[in-house]
Amino acid sequence: MRYEILGPLRIREGNKHSTINAQKVEIVLTVLLIRADQLVSLEQLMREIWGEDLPRRATAGLHVYISQLRKFLKLPGVAGNPVETRAPGYVLHKGDDTIDAQEFPELVDVGRSLLREKRYDEAASCFAEALALWRGPILGQGGNGTVANGPIVDGFATWLNEIRLECQEMLVECRLQLGRHREAVGMLYALTAENPMCEAFYRQLMLALYRSERQADALKVYQSVRKTLNDELGLEPGRPLQDLQRAILSGDTHLMAPPPPLAMSGS
Template sequence: MRYELLGCLRVIDGNDVKMLTAPKVEKLLAVLLVRSGRPTSISQLIDEIWLSEPPRRAVPALHVYISQLRKFLARAGAAETPVVTRSPGYLFEPADEDDSDFREFERLAAKGSELAKAGFPAGAVDAYRRALALWRGPVLGDAGGGPILRGFGTWLNELRLQCIATMVTCGMELGQHLELVPLLRQTTLENPLNEIYYQQLMLVLYRCGRRAEALEVYRELHRTLRMELGIEPGRAVAELHQRIMLAESGEVSPDMDCELLWTATAGIGVSISQSAANPDPARPGRY
């Protein structure tokens, strides 16, 4: 069976796609999945399902939800229930052949990082594209949740942004500038305060010969930062803006290009592989 969390939660068995209709049971499965292989206490599960307002009989209600979840997984195709009672609560034990989209995403992100660091940008771009293609929407859709699910969603979103930044760097090295414009425009819309994606979009547009659009991207960033935070853009993106302003042609010089290409994402590829192998202790995963 395959469990997918990069979007609304769903369980796939062959060609059959199953989705939970009970929100609290959905949250229960989500928490157990992201902590796969590690027991989750009763109190943690109650916090995730009811946040700060559990009912008086939360524990009996939780046991009912566990029973409903086991029945759902049996109908979905699980030969044996992966939801096991284990002190101080419950444990999700997937079968050997089971997989999840977020584990696959982790593996592809780490592969892309390794290929980028080894000097194989084409292979890195391919791995990153396959990783990003797994996302169907926000983590767990609109399911919400407590500290475990919120932390998990934040961690995965950060890893996704790292993938985009490093993939763009590798794509620019391969000359794939035009293909990167839609991705970077969408990423700046979704992350309006993150300067690195504006910087990359400016450079990509400039290398496509779209100098005026590159300068407009900087003006948009400047307006956003002044309005939202009351600050000016950072030195790196301001320097790129100045150099584009002073350029007399639509072609970036090789020295300028190489320097700005790699300073834009310095250290990001390393952080991806480290994140997959040595995640933050606060991350609610199986590690």
């Protein structure tokens, strides 16, 4: 079985997907998946469902949701259930099942190591595979990778979103190192629109445009980010962006794309 929470929650068994229609049961399963193989207390689960304002029969309500979840996860002909009662709460045993939200940071870690070794093509494939797991924010809520739930779901979603931003930045870096600057331009325009305060994406976009013989467009990007930062925060762009603008204005040849790596013959 495969649990997918990088987007609207769904469970895949073979070629079939199933979803939970009850929002509170969805929240319970999401929390147990985030803490897979770890104890989650009754108090933690109730806070994720109701926040600080608990209803009178919150404990009884939680027991009902756990019962519904167990029925949903019960597989025909399989003994036992992945959700175990363990004082003072519950544990979801992953066993041989997989969780996309665990695979994602693992893929990013592998890609990061490959990038450090300058194995750009392999790293880019790893980052692209990781990003392909994303279908939207956890529980399908919010537009910026965070959700208005309790601290476990909200904190986990924020952590994953930061890793996703880093993954996107590293994927672009690989493409720039491989000389795929024209390929990176479209992706970077989308990333700067989605993350208007992230200067790293603007820097990469300026560099990709300059290497694509679009010096004027690269300088327009600088003016755009400068206006955004001034209007929103009263700040000037950081030193890396300022240095890049000056280098583009002076036609610095060091900004040109690095030569493609030589193919290594087998020994």
